[in-house]
Amino acid sequence: MDRRKFLLRSTVAGGALLTAPIFDTWWQKGRAGEIPDLVMTRGGKPRLATKEAVAALGGMERFVSRGDIVVIKPNIGFDRQPEQAATTNPEVVATLAEMCLEAGARQVKVFDRPVNDPRRCYVQSGIEAALKPLDGVELKYVDDRRFRDMRIGGQVLTTWPIYTEAMEADVLINVPIAKHHGSARLTMAIKNWMGIMGGNRSRIHQRLDQALAEMAAFVKPTLTVLDAHRILVANGPQGGSLDDVRHPEVIIAGTDEVAIDSLGATLFDMKGGDLGYVRKAAELGAGEADLNKLKLREIPLSA
Amino acid sequence: MNMGKIFSLRGLRITSQWLFLLFFLFLFLETEGKGADELGWPVRFFLDFNPLILLTTLLSSHSAPVAFFLSLIMVLITLVLGRVFCGWICPFGTIHNLVSRAADRTRALVRHPTWFKFKYYILVVMLALAAFGSQQAGLLDPISLLIRSLSVSIYPAFSLATSALFDVVYHADISGVTTISERIYNVLQDTVLPFQQGFFRQSVLIGLLFLGLLALNLYERRFWCRYLCPLGALLGLLSRWSLLRREVAEGCTNCGACGRDCPGGAEPRSLHSWAPESKEPETDRTREAARAMNSEAAADWRHTECHACFNCDDICPHNLVKFRLGLPSFNWGGKLKKAQSPPPALDLGRRRLVTAAVAGMAMVPLMRVGNLPAARANPKLIRPPGSVPEKEFLSRCVKCGECMKVCLTGGLQPTLLEAVVEGLWTPLLVPRMGYCEYHCTLCGQVCPTGAIERLSLEQKAKVRIGLAMFDRNRCLPWAYGIPCIVCEEVCPTPQKAIWFEESEVINSDGEMVMVQLPHVDPDICIGCGICETLCPVTDQPAVYVTSIGESRSRENQLLL
Numbered sequence: 118m119d120r121r122k123f124l125l126r127s128t129v130a131g132g133a134l135l136t137a138p139i140f141d142t143w144w145q146k147g148r149a150g151e152i153p154d155l156v157m158t159r160g161g162k163p164r165l166a167t168k169e170a171v172a173a174l175g176g177m178e179r180f181v182s183r184g185d186i187v188v189i190k191p192n193i194g195f196d197r198q199p200e201q202a203a204t205t206n207p208e209v210v211a212t213l214a215e216m217c218l219e220a221g222a223r224q225v226k227v228f229d230r231p232v233n234d235p236r237r238c239y240v241q242s243g244i245e246a247a248l249k250p251l252d253g254v255e256l257k258y259v260d261d262r263r264f265r266d267m268r269i270g271g272q273v274l275t276t277w278p279i280y281t282e283a284m285e286a287d288v289l290i291n292v293p294i295a296k297h298h299g300s301a302r303l304t305m306a307i308k309n310w311m312g313i314m315g316g317n318r319s320r321i322h323q324r325l326d327q328a329l330a331e332m333a334a335f336v337k338p339t340l341t342v343l344d345a346h347r348i349l350v351a352n353g354p355q356g357g358s359l360d361d362v363r364h365p366e367v368i369i370a371g372t373d374e375v376a377i378d379s380l381g382a383t384l385f386d387m388k389g390g391d392l393g394y395v396r397k398a399a400e401l402g403a404g405e406a407d408l409n410k411l412k413l414r415e416i417p418l419s420a
Numbered sequence: 421m422n423m424g425k426i427f428s429l430r431g432l433r434i435t436s437q438w439l440f441l442l443f444f445l446f447l448f449l450e451t452e453g454k455g456a457d458e459l460g461w462p463v464r465f466f467l468d469f470n471p472l473i474l475l476t477t478l479l480s481s482h483s484a485p486v487a488f489f490l491s492l493i494m495v496l497i498t499l500v501l502g503r504v505f506c507g508w509i510c511p512f513g514t515i516h517n518l519v520s521r522a523a524d525r526t527r528a529l530v531r532h533p534t535w536f537k538f539k540y541y542i543l544v545v546m547l548a549l550a551a552f553g554s555q556q557a558g559l560l561d562p563i564s565l566l567i568r569s570l571s572v573s574i575y576p577a578f579s580l581a582t583s584a585l586f587d588v589v590y591h592a593d594i595s596g597v598t599t600i601s602e603r604i605y606n607v608l609q610d611t612v613l614p615f616q617q618g619f620f621r622q623s624v625l626i627g628l629l630f631l632g633l634l635a636l637n638l639y640e641r642r643f644w645c646r647y648l649c650p651l652g653a654l655l656g657l658l659s660r661w662s663l664l665r666r667e668v669a670e671g672c673t674n675c676g677a678c679g680r681d682c683p684g685g686a687e688p689r690s691l692h693s694w695a696p697e698s699k700e701p702e703t704d705r706t707r708e709a710a711r712a713m714n715s716e717a718a719a720d721w722r723h724t725e726c727h728a729c730f731n732c733d734d735i736c737p738h739n740l741v742k743f744r745l746g747l748p749s750f751n752w753g754g755k756l757k758k759a760q761s762p763p764p765a766l767d768l769g770r771r772r773l774v775t776a777a778v779a780g781m782a783m784v785p786l787m788r789v790g791n792l793p794a795a796r797a798n799p800k801l802i803r804p805p806g807s808v809p810e811k812e813f814l815s816r817c818v819k820c821g822e823c824m825k826v827c828l829t830g831g832l833q834p835t836l837l838e839a840v841v842e843g844l845w846t847p848l849l850v851p852r853m854g855y856c857e858y859h860c861t862l863c864g865q866v867c868p869t870g871a872i873e874r875l876s877l878e879q880k881a882k883v884r885i886g887l888a889m890f891d892r893n894r895c896l897p898w899a900y901g902i903p904c905i906v907c908e909e910v911c912p913t914p915q916k917a918i919w920f921e922e923s924e925v926i927n928s929d930g931e932m933v934m935v936q937l938p939h940v941d942p943d944i945c946i947g948c949g950i951c952e953t954l955c956p957v958t959d960q961p962a963v964y965v966t967s968i969g970e971s972r973s974r975e976n977q978l979l980l
């Protein structure tokens with residue numbers, strides 16, 4: 118549909134809207150056929166919001182085919198509880214896993230390489246309990262043998278040990294939480310890839326923005342769902358105090374993680390350009406940081 | 421009460437030994453966090469039932485955790501049945517049994533009848549030490565020794581070897597074989613292997629000591645239990661008054677079978693083994709008298725060394741050995757009424773006992789003159805969260821290593837000389853190996869003696885075990901103008917104890933660059949050490965924790 122046709126159709130539709138409400142449905146259907154680059158839900162329970170957001174992107178069937186092996190990578194980096202907004206909302210993770218299974222996924226693997234004790238992180242984040250009832254979903258601890266040196270091809274990260282299961286999956290879904298971070302300012306989708314990196318990650322911090330941008334250019338997720346149901350606005354990435362937690366009740370979904378981080382930054386009164394790694398990732402061609410160039414659909418949901 | 425061979429008591433005893441050993445190992449494996457706040461199993465079970473720990477803790481710290489009074493049950497059992505703990509329950513004893521199986525039967529014979537006393541002297545030394553405030557029983561208490569040896573040495577070594585084996589097959593990637601081996605590996609990981617490989621300082625020393633004790637079985641069966649074990653000694657003393665009596669009925673052919681398979685070395689005898697060599701012509705009367713004396717003597721044995729294993733009951737080809745409950749005969753201490761002496765009963769000798777007690781007492785000041793003055797704490801002696809003040813800590817800790825086993829990060833390690841000789845093998849946090857997990861309270865949950873108090877999550881968040889300090893000459897932003905602040909990122913307190921100033925500094929290229937320079941807020945820092953663990957300056961970290969500021973000490977403080 119080119120612009121001329123679209124304008125024409127919109128005019129007709131607009132006219133019809135005034136005269137015959139029956140055309141309203143047709144118009145909406147026409148819009149629905151156009152898949153936005155970014156979807157942002159506001160309000161609603163995390164489960165509903167996740168479903169609506171992915172549906173607006175064309176449904177999970179667009180990303181997952183029958184028999185696929187799916188890896189879902191949440192942020193389970195710290196020993197915190199969901200209310201503290203340091204780890205991805207368990208409902209969001211579980212809903213995505215469920216949708217993958219419904220779309221025909223053979224297996225869904227969920228993991229992270231946490232900073233704190235992995236056992237406590239998996240349990241206290243609520244993610245272990247949320248995934249337990251789902252057959253075909255595996256919440257696994259990272260197995261050190263499965264890291265392999267891979268060519269990242271960047272300036273900082275020429276090669277780095279990366280978790281093979283994440284790279285070998287048919288479908289890779291990034292499910293970060295949006296939160297404050299001392300050195301990166303914010304951690305959202307791109308920063309979440311540190312959880313598939315092996316070795317001594319502390320060293321990366323010397324050139325964190327560049328390294329993160331290079332990871333963004335290297336890892337190609339099928340889908341990214343940013344959990345901003347609760348966000349941590351200070352003392353991140355661990356937080357701990359409920360005073361630092363806000364409740365925007367937002368879920369952002371899309372396929373371009375640079376765009377998602379750009380949009381996510383607005384929740385913290387920032388722009389994508391304020392984040393070094395977003396700027397650099399866009400320069401490396403990992404995605405589009407300019408929100409004006411992107412089609413965004415906002416979906417208000419009632420609780 | 422006739423405990424005849426309705427069913428085999430020996431079979432029952434072996435079953436019991438296996439069950440208790442497996443239960444012990446199960447609890448040992450369960451001494452591992454699974455992500456919840458609570459552990460779930462009573463993993464201290466064998467320590468709670470240990471009267472040696474109860475007694476020494478009472479002596480050294482004048483108090484004991486309530487759970488310890490469970491060990492009074494063990495005292496009661498011993499008063500009735502003798503050292504059944506040694507024969508039926510003790511997992512270390514069972515391991516000794518298993519090892520001694522490898523040796524041949526003659527090694528059941530007692531080589532050194534006078535060495536039985538050693539363990540009693542060891543016990544007396546331990547008690548004397550405890551009476552003067554120094555808890556050293558754990559060095560040789562069999563349960564503490566076993567848990568410690570397994571925790572810091574044998575089990576990690578087992579895990580390392582097993583993983584290495586499966587890693588070889590994994591990396592070889594042989595089609596078919598690797599799939600199967602990985603499946604087996606997964607099962608092992610879910611059952612007997614630890615969540616993560618443990619690494620412990622002094623694992624070689626502690627492991628070799630343990631293996632050495634096991635190897636003594638090749639010299640003499642249950643060498644440890646007979647000659648060294650202080651818990652065995654304590655139970656042995658109690659069993660002097662035990663009601664369990666051994667009887668040999670008439671008809672014994674003096675075959676000696678019963679003496680050949682006695683784990684404790686109590687040397688049960690057959691009827692005629694101590695028959696008087698009478699030169700008088702036999703009459704009915706003398707024969708009668710001899711028989712009476714013999715049956716009394718034959719029923720005797722080294723009462724205090726009997727493990728109540730019932731081997732002699734089981735083995736007697738004529739089924740003449742019987743155990744029954746009866747009032748004790750106070751026929752010990754060398755004061756024998758009859759010339760035909762049974763095997764020498766326990767005679768410790770007053771002078772030797774006093775020597776042992778004095779030696780124990782003298783050791784206390786000897787060890788303590790090596791201490792730092794009270795106001796000077798060892799900076800490296802970072803005790804687990806909830807540890808009581810050092811003096812009391814040393815009067816309580818039995819060095820069992822439960823806390824080291826359960827520590828999520830593997831940061832708790834046995835001391836060598838950080839707490840001087842007296843504190844050998846007590847726990848300290850080595851942040852280079854692992855930090856103290858902010859929400860974890862497991863070490864206090866498993867500590868049997870209250871040396872580490874059990875904390876609630878709220879208390880844990882406030883307890884300081886030390887304070888972080890920066891070495892600005894090694895810190896990337898401070899020394900080189902290179903960005904980092906991993907320390908700030910991982911700092912777990914809700915308001916971060918590590919804060920940074922943004923500052924323009926000159927880097928090695930002569931450029932002015934903006935970096936975040938980290939600082940510690942000593943009011944907030946709890947000394948958990950995660951900053952040290954994860955500092956990218958890996959060999960000698962640019963941020964490190966020392967013990968100053970620890971909540972448990974009044975002296976070791978930085979701030980007014």
